[in-house]
Amino acid sequence: xxxxQERATANKWSSMSGKKPPSVGDIIRTTFLIVVSxxxxxxxxxxxxxxxxxxTDLSSRPPKILPTHWAFSNYTEAFKMYNYKRYxxxxxxxxxxxxxxxxxxxxxxxxxxxxxxxxxxxxLFVMTLAMIMIPLQVILIPIYLVVAxxxxxxxxWGMIIPAAATPTGVFIIRQYMLTIPDELIEAARIxxxxxxxxxxxxxxxxxxxxxxxxxxxxxxxxWNDFLWPLLIAQKEELYTLPVxxxxxxxxxxxxxxxxxxxxxxxxxxxxxxxxxxxxQIVQGIAQTGIK
Amino acid sequence: MPYLFVAPxxxxxxxxxxxxxxxxxQISFFDSIDGRTFTPVGIGNYRTIFGDPTVASVARNTAxxxxxxxxxxxxxxxxxxxxxxxxxxxxxxxRAIIFLPVMLSPIVVGLIWNDVLDRKVGPLNSLLQxxxxxxxxxxVEPKLGMIAVIFVGVWVHIGFYSIILLxxxxxxxxxxxxxxxxDGATRAQIIRTIILPLLKPTTLVIIILSTIHGFxxxxxIYSLTGGGPLGxxxxxxxxxxxxxxxxxxxxxxxxxxxxxxxxIIFAFTALNFLLGKRREAI
Numbered sequence: 311x312x313x314x315q316e317r318a319t320a321n322k323w324s325s326m327s328g329k330k331p332p333s334v335g336d337i338i339r340t341t342f343l344i345v346v347s348x349x350x351x352x353x354x355x356x357x358x359x360x361x362x363x364x365x366t367d368l369s370s371r372p373p374k375i376l377p378t379h380w381a382f383s384n385y386t387e388a389f390k391m392y393n394y395k396r397y398x399x400x401x402x403x404x405x406x407x408x409x410x411x412x413x414x415x416x417x418x419x420x421x422x423x424x425x426x427x428x429x430x431x432x433x434l435f436v437m438t439l440a441m442i443m444i445p446l447q448v449i450l451i452p453i454y455l456v457v458a459x460x461x462x463x464x465x466x467w468g469m470i471i472p473a474a475a476t477p478t479g480v481f482i483i484r485q486y487m488l489t490i491p492d493e494l495i496e497a498a499r500i501x502x503x504x505x506x507x508x509x510x511x512x513x514x515x516x517x518x519x520x521x522x523x524x525x526x527x528x529x530x531x532x533w534n535d536f537l538w539p540l541l542i543a544q545k546e547e548l549y550t551l552p553v554x555x556x557x558x559x560x561x562x563x564x565x566x567x568x569x570x571x572x573x574x575x576x577x578x579x580x581x582x583x584x585x586x587x588x589x590q591i592v593q594g595i596a597q598t599g600i601k
Numbered sequence: 602m603p604y605l606f607v608a609p610x611x612x613x614x615x616x617x618x619x620x621x622x623x624x625x626x627q628i629s630f631f632d633s634i635d636g637r638t639f640t641p642v643g644i645g646n647y648r649t650i651f652g653d654p655t656v657a658s659v660a661r662n663t664a665x666x667x668x669x670x671x672x673x674x675x676x677x678x679x680x681x682x683x684x685x686x687x688x689x690x691x692x693x694x695x696r697a698i699i700f701l702p703v704m705l706s707p708i709v710v711g712l713i714w715n716d717v718l719d720r721k722v723g724p725l726n727s728l729l730q731x732x733x734x735x736x737x738x739x740x741v742e743p744k745l746g747m748i749a750v751i752f753v754g755v756w757v758h759i760g761f762y763s764i765i766l767l768x769x770x771x772x773x774x775x776x777x778x779x780x781x782x783x784d785g786a787t788r789a790q791i792i793r794t795i796i797l798p799l800l801k802p803t804t805l806v807i808i809i810l811s812t813i814h815g816f817x818x819x820x821x822i823y824s825l826t827g828g829g830p831l832g833x834x835x836x837x838x839x840x841x842x843x844x845x846x847x848x849x850x851x852x853x854x855x856x857x858x859x860x861x862x863x864x865i866i867f868a869f870t871a872l873n874f875l876l877g878k879r880r881e882a883i
Contacts, residue, residue, distance in 0.1 A: 480610060
């Protein structure tokens with residue numbers, strides 16, 4: 311069967327090509343998706359609009375959809391009056407250092423698991439994967455006590471190091487490294503390249519797609535992470551954005567209109583990533599089933 | 602040399618996961634209010650967990666949340682994946698929208714719905730009033746609070762599960778569907794007798810994953826209801842957190858709850874691995 315014929319039969323199943331009028335099924339499906347999209351988008355849109363309202367608008371009944379006058383001052387005030395820059399910087403510091411650290415140690419471990427034969431390799435690899443079964447929530451209290459004993463509470467390192475060795479990161483990179491031919495590494499060895507040089511100069515550049523997936527997920531997770539920084543950052547000057555937003559709103563020290571503006575600003579970097587990396591993110595999830 | 606490569610990762614695992622896990626198991630047999638002095642209490646903490654009325658209500662809340670969250674998520678995600686998979690018009694656009702909440706910080710999600718569900722000035726209630734309904738206290742009444750939390754939980758994660766199901770759907774051999782179409786099967790028949798049975802392994806993964814996620818839920822609830830009204834949305838993770846940071850501080854009791862949570866998550870993760878093995882074998 312030719313390619314064309316194949317496509318013709320495929321089209322038959324998967325409904326309309328542009329020429330035919332939409333079927334009842336198409337209309338029902340599209341309506342359903344529009345309703346779902348509204349349920350998802352409307353609250354976000356409402357929230358963004360709220361962030362431009364002043365205090366009077368925010369407490370008016372019935373609520374106004376559009377602000378009476380656009381209070382851009384919510385945003386400028388957030389920057390001027392509150393430690394917003396501090397929280398934002400903290401989030402950037404924790405997210406970037408943690409991601410670099412995760413990539414480094416995960417890819418090193420992945421390389422050993424994929425390209426070396428050594429005693430205890432399989433045992434260590436299984437143990438690494440088994441770590442998935444012990445999420446933070448389970449060991450919340452003992453890990454807090456351990457970190458406190460090490461004097462890491464209220465430090466950046468306390469927020470960064472304990473969660474840096476992600477089991478899924480090791481797994482994703484290792485699977486990718488298995489596809490790199492051993493001959494390549496052997497050839498480099500014969501040429502007299504050191505082990506670490508082979509890893510850094512030859513293997514790592516070839517793993518770019520896997521490293522990108524791990525990096526994207528690390529960034530998204532760290533930027534939005536709440537529970538771990540909540541435990542470690544107990545001083546206000548160390549709050550990351552999610553911690554600051556949750557606690558400031560709860561304590562009612564920051565006016566609500568300012569909290570709204572801060573929240574909207576905090577999701578912008580993630581939205582950018584989503585727009586530009588959607589493909590990698592979606593594929594990564596579909597392949598691994600991890601967030 | 603290979604040991605040098607695995608060392609940093611392993612060092613962090615052992616210091617910050619393995620060791621705390623062992624410590625947590627130990628501490629669950631002790632009583633401590635400061636993390637320094639520990640009084641042995643045997644299985645007293647576990648007895649409290651299975652007898653104390655506060656813990657019983659946390660267990661009930663968690664069970665209610667997980668059951669409804671898993672059922673609704675699985676059902677809706679499957680429906681969405683089926684629809685998106687067949688959608689021709691603006692497919693990528695709809696997929697992106699459905700996926701959007703997964704990207705948002707759970708804390709911001711809590712704030713968004715706090716805003717929308719506000720009893721007096723929230724848009725949902727003013728919409729309901731315009732339609733002649735009352736103005737329910739979504740975040741004020743215990744029962745409605747639980748409904749709100751389940752709804753928002755599904756709202757956040759539905760895109761995540763849909764993506765996995767979509768990948769599963771794309772793995773189905775198209776020639777089967779074409780053959781059925783040629784034999785005159787209707788689309789409903791095809792979905793019921795071919796697609797859903799073939800999708801079953803993926804659906805099982807979704808059920809397992811959503812169960813694990815359900816039991817781990819914490820952050821968006823923290824910013825949406827804070828566990829209220831009247832503790833109606835306090836789930837197990839918040840309970841563990843509270844035992845370390847809110848009075849009464851009881852590290853031992855919290856650790857025991859952690860051990861139980863571990864056993865639940867362990868069981869479901871192990872199940873996932875086993876099913877995964879079987880899937881690979883086929």
